[in-house]
Amino acid sequence: MSIEVDHISYTYMAHTSLENKALEDVSFRVDKGEFVALIGHTGSGKSTLAEHLNGLLHPDEGCVRVDGVDLKGKDRAAKEARGKVGMVFQYPEHQLFAETIYEDIAFGPRNQGKSPEEVDAAVRSAMAFVDLDYDVFASRSPFQLSGGQMRRVAIAGVVAMEPDYLIMDEPSAGLDPVSRDNIFSQLMKIFHKRQMGVILITHSMEEAAQYADRLLVMSGGKLHLDGPARDIFTHDRETLEKLSMDVPESVKLADELRQQGLSLKGTPLTEAELIRAIERAKGWKAC
Ligand SMILES: Nc1ncnc2c1ncn2[C@@H]1O[C@H](COP(=O)(O)OP(=O)(O)OP(=O)(O)O)[C@@H](O)[C@H]1O
Numbered sequence: 475m476s477i478e479v480d481h482i483s484y485t486y487m488a489h490t491s492l493e494n495k496a497l498e499d500v501s502f503r504v505d506k507g508e509f510v511a512l513i514g515h516t517g518s519g520k521s522t523l524a525e526h527l528n529g530l531l532h533p534d535e536g537c538v539r540v541d542g543v544d545l546k547g548k549d550r551a552a553k554e555a556r557g558k559v560g561m562v563f564q565y566p567e568h569q570l571f572a573e574t575i576y577e578d579i580a581f582g583p584r585n586q587g588k589s590p591e592e593v594d595a596a597v598r599s600a601m602a603f604v605d606l607d608y609d610v611f612a613s614r615s616p617f618q619l620s621g622g623q624m625r626r627v628a629i630a631g632v633v634a635m636e637p638d639y640l641i642m643d644e645p646s647a648g649l650d651p652v653s654r655d656n657i658f659s660q661l662m663k664i665f666h667k668r669q670m671g672v673i674l675i676t677h678s679m680e681e682a683a684q685y686a687d688r689l690l691v692m693s694g695g696k697l698h699l700d701g702p703a704r705d706i707f708t709h710d711r712e713t714l715e716k717l718s719m720d721v722p723e724s725v726k727l728a729d730e731l732r733q734q735g736l737s738l739k740g741t742p743l744t745e746a747e748l749i750r751a752i753e754r755a756k757g758w759k760a761c
């Protein structure tokens with residue numbers, strides 16, 4: 475069970491003066507149950523790639539398969555395969571449209587042909603997942619919410635469709651730290667409960683290092699690196715530098731401490747890992 479991206483290329487406005495090759499020979503595979511971060515500079519092709527993963531765009535060359543089915547097809551199997559991939563777009567709150575939060579979240583499951591009872595159950599459970607109290611919020615307008623709450627409604631709308639794979643395009647962009655933590659704690663809850671395949675697009679190395687097991691690094695429409703986050707931040711620093719990509723703060727701090735003579739081992743990906751590495755290097759015992 476996986477999304478397979480097989481040598482895909484894509485050009486916007488091909489054969490015009492505005493032609494722009496956004497993806498070039500990209501291949502990778504994400505299995506169900508994996509949490510992968512897709513990182514890269516602005517304009518590197520992340521969103522374009524994401525839109526290929528649920529069949530919104532089709533590649534000029536190569537193909538994308540979900541559980542073995544090519545998304546390009548017009549038959550029922552291809553439609554079903556596209557329906558397995560949920561997509562939270564960049565700034566998803568811009569896509570809220572209904573008069574009430576209930577109606578907004580119910581739109582997807584209703585389109586999937588669920589009965590009114592099933593739609594109701596899906597809305598309730600999606601709202602519970604994103605921590606929005608049904609009794610308080612269901613009948614309210616989505617446009618009277620804070621940015622973080624709107625984002626949660628948009629995520630609930632995707633979760634309500636119970637996708638097997640979830641693509642999230644910068645879900646925390648523009649949010650304050652508390653809303654950001656909220657979104658990620660809900661996301662990790664859903665991920666662990668449903669064992670979906672998750673692809674998180676982010677500009678934050680901290681988010682990539684903290685949540686993802688594996689990184690995909692894009693630049694100029696090509697996939698340059700694909701591997702475990704710790705390996706990439708340990709062994710591929712030169713490539714990251716060439717691509718002008720950063721590393722997490724904890725990795726930088728560990729470097730500085732080593733330069734100052736502390737024999738600190740490993741590549742701490744988070745603040746908590748850095749603290750443990752310092753404790754070990756200093757021979758402190760945690761209480
Ligand atoms: N609708 C479009 N029409 C034409 N060109 C586009 C379109 N969308 C994106 N592009 C171009 O394709 C390339 C890849 O853009 P894309 O939006 O996929 O990058 P990104 O990595 O998601 O960037 P960001 O981090 O800013 O979201 C860029 O050169 C961009 O200008």
Ligand SMILES: [Mg+2]
Nearest residue numbers: 520521522564
């Ligand atoms: Mg983008």
